[in-house]
Amino acid sequence: MTKPVVLTGDRTTGPLHIGHYAGSLRNRLRFQDSHEQFLLLADMQALTDNAHDPDKVRHSLIEVTLDYLAVGIDPAKTTICLQSHLPALAELSMLYLNFVTVARLERNPTIKDEIRSRGFGRDIPAGFLCYPAAQAADITAFKATVVPVGEDQAPLIEQTNEIVRRINATAGRTLLPEAQAVIPPVGRLPGVDGKAKMSKSTGNAIALSASPDEIAAAVKAMFTDPQHLRVEDPGQVEGNVVFTYLDAFDEDRATLEHLKAQYRRGGLGDSKIKRRLEDILQALIAPIRERRAQLAKEPAYVLDVIRNGTAKARSRTEATKRDVVEGLGLFVL
Amino acid sequence: MTKPVVLTGDRTTGPLHIGHYAGSLRNRLRFQDSHEQFLLLADMQALTDNAHDPDKVRHSLIEVTLDYLAVGIDPAKTTICLQSHLPALAELSMLYLNFVTVARLERNPTIKDEIRSRGFGRDIPAGFLCYPAAQAADITAFKATVVPVGEDQAPLIEQTNEIVRRINATAGRTLLPEAQAVIPPVGRLPGVDGKAKMSKSTGNAIALSASPDEIAAAVKAMFTDPQHLRVEDPGQVEGNVVFTYLDAFDEDRATLEHLKAQYRRGGLGDSKIKRRLEDILQALIAPIRERRAQLAKEPAYVLDVIRNGTAKARSRTEATKRDVVEGLGLFVL
Structure with a gap:
C-alpha cells in the first residue's frame, strides 16, 4: 500500500517564523510518517513578485531549508527539493497555460486579492x-x-483540479489525480502587533531563529485588549493577540480555558498571560534555534539535502511529464 | 569569426505550402551558408491554440521536417530541433514571464490582431x-x-528586446544580445482565391507536395482581374493573384515586366499568364515533391535529423539558461 503524496512548500523570500510553524511546519512533522511528503523550495514562484531582487530569493532558499531541518523535518522521510532545478515543472506549466483562459485566471479569488494587496x-x-x-x-x-x-x-486547488480535468478529458483517460485542499486546524497567525499578516519585512514576526531577548521583546510588545487597563477589569479574549498565540501554542488546553474565563471576568493581568506565552515560546524555539545554529555550520550537509531531494524529485516529476506528454498524444522523440 | 545566429521555425500545425517557400524557406536556404541557422519545430507554440488537437501537432511535426529537407535544408548546415524537447525554453519562458506585465502583453499589436482574427x-x-x-x-x-x-x-521582436533589456539591467551586465527582425523581401503570399491568408485548412494553398494535377487545378482556379473579360481588354496587375505569384516566383524579371505592361495595355490573355505561372510552379515543385516522397520512405533518417538537431540545440539552450540563471544571481545547485 503506497502512502498518499502530500506536497507543500514555501516561497523562498525570507526565513520562516512561528506563524509558519503554527500553520504548516507542525503539520508537516505529522505528515512525515503518514504520507510521502515533498517540500518544494519555491524559488521560481518567489520570483513572480521579486524579479527585481534575485539575491533575496537565492539567500532565502538556504534559510528556509535550515528552518525545515531545525524544526525536525527529516530528509530521510521528507523530500526537500528546489523548484528552479526541476525543468518538468516549467514544461508542465507552459503546457497547462494552454488549458486555462486568461479570464479564468483573472477570476481566481486568490489572485484577485493578491493583485489588490500588492498594488499591482x-x-x-x-x-x-x-x-x-x-x-x-x-x-x-x-x-x-x-x-x-x-x-x-x-x-x-480548485483551479488545479480544473486543469487536471481538462488534461484528462483531452487524453481520454485519467493521467493525473485531482488534489484535495487540506486546511490546517490553526489558521493564519496575526503579527505581534495584531496586524493580519505576520511578516519579517513589517517587523511583526518572531523568527524561528529568534534569540531569547527577541522573543521576550516581541511578547512584551504584543497587543492585548486596549480596554483592559487594570488587572481587575474584565478583558476581551477574542482578537487579543496573546490569547490567539496561546490558542496556537499552549498544549495545556484546560488551563488555557480556565485563564480565558478568568481574563473575561476580570482579575487576570496582561503580565501573567504574557509570562505564560513567553515561557511557551522560549521552550518551543530554544531547541529549534540551537539545531538551526548547528546546521548553519554545516553548509555542505544542507546543500546535500537539497541536492539529493531535488534528484529524487527530478525523476518523479520527469516521469509525470512523460505520462502527460504521451497521454496527450504529443510527440516523444 | 563566428557566424551570426539566425533562428526561425514553424508552428507544426500542417505541412508547408508555397507561401512558406516564397516568404521564408527560400531565405533559409541562403542563410545556411552565411549564418549559423537553427530551425525550431514549434510544437509547443502550436499547442497554444491547438490544445484540443495534440494529434495534429504530432503528425505535422514530421510533415514540416520533410518539407524542410525536401526544399534543400541541409542538416549538416542547419540545426532542425524540436521545441517541446528543449526544457530550457520552458524554463526561460517561465522566468521571462516575471519580466513582462499582463498589460504589456495585451498591448502587443500582433497578439491583439491574432486574438481578434481567431475570435478568442x-x-x-x-x-x-x-x-x-x-x-x-x-x-x-x-x-x-x-x-x-x-x-x-x-x-x-520588439517585445523580446524589451525583455532582454530588463534581464540585462537586472543582471547589471549584458547576458543576452538583442535580436534584429529581418523582414523578407517577399511578403505574405495570398491564397489562390485571393484571400489574404493562404492556408491548408481553407483549401486555398498549394502544398509543397502538390501533384502536377493539383498544381494545374490551383492555377486554373486562381483569381485574376475580374474586369479583364476579353484578351484585348486592359487588365489590372495589382491585386491580380497570378501576377502576385509571378512576382514571387518568376526569376525572369525582364520578361515579367514586359508581360505586365502588355496585360495593362490589353492583348494578353489570362490563359497565357496562367500557363507561364503553372510552368514555373511545376518546375519549382517537381523536385521538392520527389525528394519529399523519397524522404517519406526513410522515417528513421528523418527522426535522426530531428534527434541530432535537438541534441545540439539542447546543449546550446542549456548553456544560455545557465548564463541567465547565474547572471541574475539565482541559485545554482
Missing part, C-alpha cells in the same frame, strides 16, 4: 497572473493528492 | 497571451541576433 493594478507581472498554472504543475508533477493550504488558497 | 475574446488561452515571452525564450536561448519574421510579427 494592470501592471501585474505575467508570471504572477499565471502562477495558478505553475502551481497546478507543481502539484500534479508529484501526483500529490493532499495539499495543505491556507483558507485563502483553496481556490488555487 | 476574453477566453484567450493563457498560453496564447504569453507566447511573446515564450518566443523571447526561443530567440534568446539560441542567442539569435537575426530573426526573419513577417511584417506583422515585428512587434514580437
Whole structure:
C-alpha cells in the first residue's frame, strides 16, 4: 500500500517564523510518517513578485531549508527539493497555460486579492497572473493528492483540479489525480502587533531563529485588549493577540480555558498571560534555534539535502511529464 | 569569426505550402551558408491554440521536417530541433514571464490582431497571451541576433528586446544580445482565391507536395482581374493573384515586366499568364515533391535529423539558461 503524496512548500523570500510553524511546519512533522511528503523550495514562484531582487530569493532558499531541518523535518522521510532545478515543472506549466483562459485566471479569488494587496493594478507581472498554472504543475508533477493550504488558497486547488480535468478529458483517460485542499486546524497567525499578516519585512514576526531577548521583546510588545487597563477589569479574549498565540501554542488546553474565563471576568493581568506565552515560546524555539545554529555550520550537509531531494524529485516529476506528454498524444522523440 | 545566429521555425500545425517557400524557406536556404541557422519545430507554440488537437501537432511535426529537407535544408548546415524537447525554453519562458506585465502583453499589436482574427475574446488561452515571452525564450536561448519574421510579427521582436533589456539591467551586465527582425523581401503570399491568408485548412494553398494535377487545378482556379473579360481588354496587375505569384516566383524579371505592361495595355490573355505561372510552379515543385516522397520512405533518417538537431540545440539552450540563471544571481545547485 503506497502512502498518499502530500506536497507543500514555501516561497523562498525570507526565513520562516512561528506563524509558519503554527500553520504548516507542525503539520508537516505529522505528515512525515503518514504520507510521502515533498517540500518544494519555491524559488521560481518567489520570483513572480521579486524579479527585481534575485539575491533575496537565492539567500532565502538556504534559510528556509535550515528552518525545515531545525524544526525536525527529516530528509530521510521528507523530500526537500528546489523548484528552479526541476525543468518538468516549467514544461508542465507552459503546457497547462494552454488549458486555462486568461479570464479564468483573472477570476481566481486568490489572485484577485493578491493583485489588490500588492498594488499591482494592470501592471501585474505575467508570471504572477499565471502562477495558478505553475502551481497546478507543481502539484500534479508529484501526483500529490493532499495539499495543505491556507483558507485563502483553496481556490488555487480548485483551479488545479480544473486543469487536471481538462488534461484528462483531452487524453481520454485519467493521467493525473485531482488534489484535495487540506486546511490546517490553526489558521493564519496575526503579527505581534495584531496586524493580519505576520511578516519579517513589517517587523511583526518572531523568527524561528529568534534569540531569547527577541522573543521576550516581541511578547512584551504584543497587543492585548486596549480596554483592559487594570488587572481587575474584565478583558476581551477574542482578537487579543496573546490569547490567539496561546490558542496556537499552549498544549495545556484546560488551563488555557480556565485563564480565558478568568481574563473575561476580570482579575487576570496582561503580565501573567504574557509570562505564560513567553515561557511557551522560549521552550518551543530554544531547541529549534540551537539545531538551526548547528546546521548553519554545516553548509555542505544542507546543500546535500537539497541536492539529493531535488534528484529524487527530478525523476518523479520527469516521469509525470512523460505520462502527460504521451497521454496527450504529443510527440516523444 | 563566428557566424551570426539566425533562428526561425514553424508552428507544426500542417505541412508547408508555397507561401512558406516564397516568404521564408527560400531565405533559409541562403542563410545556411552565411549564418549559423537553427530551425525550431514549434510544437509547443502550436499547442497554444491547438490544445484540443495534440494529434495534429504530432503528425505535422514530421510533415514540416520533410518539407524542410525536401526544399534543400541541409542538416549538416542547419540545426532542425524540436521545441517541446528543449526544457530550457520552458524554463526561460517561465522566468521571462516575471519580466513582462499582463498589460504589456495585451498591448502587443500582433497578439491583439491574432486574438481578434481567431475570435478568442476574453477566453484567450493563457498560453496564447504569453507566447511573446515564450518566443523571447526561443530567440534568446539560441542567442539569435537575426530573426526573419513577417511584417506583422515585428512587434514580437520588439517585445523580446524589451525583455532582454530588463534581464540585462537586472543582471547589471549584458547576458543576452538583442535580436534584429529581418523582414523578407517577399511578403505574405495570398491564397489562390485571393484571400489574404493562404492556408491548408481553407483549401486555398498549394502544398509543397502538390501533384502536377493539383498544381494545374490551383492555377486554373486562381483569381485574376475580374474586369479583364476579353484578351484585348486592359487588365489590372495589382491585386491580380497570378501576377502576385509571378512576382514571387518568376526569376525572369525582364520578361515579367514586359508581360505586365502588355496585360495593362490589353492583348494578353489570362490563359497565357496562367500557363507561364503553372510552368514555373511545376518546375519549382517537381523536385521538392520527389525528394519529399523519397524522404517519406526513410522515417528513421528523418527522426535522426530531428534527434541530432535537438541534441545540439539542447546543449546550446542549456548553456544560455545557465548564463541567465547565474547572471541574475539565482541559485545554482
